[in-house]
Amino acid sequence: MEIYYVLDASAFINGFKPTSQYNYTVPEITAEIKDFESRLLYDSAVDDGILIVQDVDRKYLDKTEENISKSGDVLRLSLPDKKIIALALMLIDEGKSVKVISDDYTIQNTLKIMNIPYSGIITEGIKEIYNWKKVCQGCKKEFEENYPFDDCDVCGSKIFKKRIKVNK
Ligand SMILES: [Zn+2]
Incomplete structure (x- = not known):
């Protein structure tokens, strides 16, 4: 049975390469993908028709919120986060085999409680994983990911x- 992947913003930011033709996300995710390269990955997946941007029915969002309120993570999940979980519920309800791809610990934790399969992108076993390195255009000095300035x-x-x- 084909797996339907539900992708959150971190999946794109961390360079998820779709291996299934069934990849879903919610409209709210677009606002969270700000960095140029992740955006490119996202846009080309939509253009290639391998990423479907799907809104969720209210009842699945309600069901999600019910479950989250039990977990205590309610304040740490944004609307897009909740919608990702709700979308997974909706697809499962349609009889699909679903896996959520997210590196967000709070989302993973909630999915675990709700018994929805998930995977972080790093642990997915995808052959090609991309990372980012900050490099100076002038002297080519390399910076730590958390270097706070735009200039060398x-x-x-x-x-x-x-x-x-990064090859695994
Ligand atoms: Zn420099």
């Missing part, structure tokens, strides 16, 4: 994010 502290040039492939 050595030469003052712009820093850009470079995609690097």
